[in-house]
Amino acid sequence: MxxxxKDVAALAGVSAKTVSNVVNHRPHVTARTRAAVEEAMAELGYRPNLQARGLRSxxxxxxxxxxxxxxxxxFAELAHLIISTAAEHGFTVLIEETGGEHEREVRALRGAATLLVDGTIISPLALTAADLEGKQGAAPIVLLGERLTGVMxxxxxxxNVQAARDATHxxxxxxxRRLAVIGHQDDPHAATAQLxxxxxxxxxxxxxDATLLPPVAVSGYTWAEGAAAVDVYLGRDPLPDALVCFNDELAIAAMRRAYELGCRVPDDLAVVGIDGVRESEFVTPTLTTITPDKAELARSALASLARRIGRADPPPVRDVVVPHRLVVRESTAAPPSRDPGATISGRRRGR
Incomplete structure (x- = not known):
């Protein structure tokens, strides 16, 4: 059976109403009482009927x-921040990994409706405006990163434009003066890369007097793609003296591959990334990076959901731009004074 x-209430020595308050994350329950109720729930194996609760409330x-x-x-850092911030407001977060694939992103939205969630935060890479038509009626959706034109x-x-501009400046x-990018994508719908x-x-x-070397296209923002792009750039003439990498994963992989090929960072090649991930502080050399305020991003995403959840008359759609800052580290130190024709692994640098 x-x-x-009532079973939980009897074991915890409290009223059924108090158990309901704990289950529904309502305030005004003492920490001691909450702990007793949670211990009783665990001992009895009680699982609240979320669908029934949702239908009532x-x-x-x-x-x-x-x-x-x-x-x-x-994304790991961002997920942690969203989960911890949501918990402060009494929400539990379910996570779906989409791989940036269209079918899986659509399936995630469909699954959200089936699970009766109060709202969805999604970072889309393949969704279209058509995929979101009619989806806002059931529960609000907040988009992270990619902007879909015409979506309510x-x-x-x-x-993204200013972030890359700041890195380049x-x-x-x-x-x-001879810059190359890692993160360029030929797909015109790859909004982040284009911006x-x-x-x-x-x-x-x-x-x-600065030039942008012909870009090497990548299929994704992964460690392997960053290393492969460096193989191409360091096999060309002229060689770049700086890389703008469109995320830190690409940048860290690029620095490692450059080291393996005998190219010194930052002496021969300066590298800057975008994302401000924790790993950027602990690689050698430490990575200069554009650091978004990820905590503010999490707060803004949840605030956007909160202002819409349960509203029969939802407020106007809004775009929230989260601030970023340039964190300067060892990977972009000024190049040492030297003969412009000095070599990297036996190759003379382009002039």
Missing amino acids: AVSL GRTGLLMLAIPDLTAPY ADHVAID HLLRRGR RMRGVTEALATSS
Whole structure:
């Protein structure tokens, strides 16, 4: 026989109403009472009927977070912040890994509706505006990162153009003049790549003597893609003297591969990333990176959901731009004074 609310109340020595308050994360329950109820629930194996609770209250206390890759440092950090911030407000977060694939992103939204979640936060790479038509009626959706034109959903992101512009200007100020990017994608729908490339080219347009070397396209923002791009760039002439990497994963892999090929960072090659992941502080050399305020991103995403959950008359759609800052470290130190024709692994540098 299923364990009931009254069974838990009897074992904990409290009223059924108190057990209900604990289950529904309501305030005004002392820590001691809450602990007694939770201990009784665990001992009896009590599991609240979330669907029944949702039908009665219109809320389940569940949120869905759908992100492309749980192994990516940026998304792992972001998921941690969203989960911990949601918990402060009494929400439990369910996580769906989509791989950035269209079918899996659509399935995540469909599954969110089936699970009766109160709202969904999704970082889409393949969704289209058509996929989201009619989805906002059941539960609100907040988009992270990628902006989908014509979608009636709140959007939270950094200014990708300005972030790449800031990274590029920093390299120019350090005297770098032959720049290359890692993170360019040929797909015109790869919004983040397109916006960050735009920021790089806009910054380079302010310099009369800096050039952007022909870009190497990547299929994703992974360690392997970063290393493979360096293989191509260091096999060309002229060699780059700086890399703008569109995330830190690409940047860290690029630095490692450059080291293996006898190219010194930052003496021969300066490297800057975007994302500000913790690993950037602990590699050698430490990585200069554009660091978004990820805690603010998590707070803004949850605040956007909160202002819509349970509202019959939802507020206007809004775009939230989260601030970022340039964190300067060892990977972009000014190059030492030397003969312009000095070699890297036996190859003369381009002039």
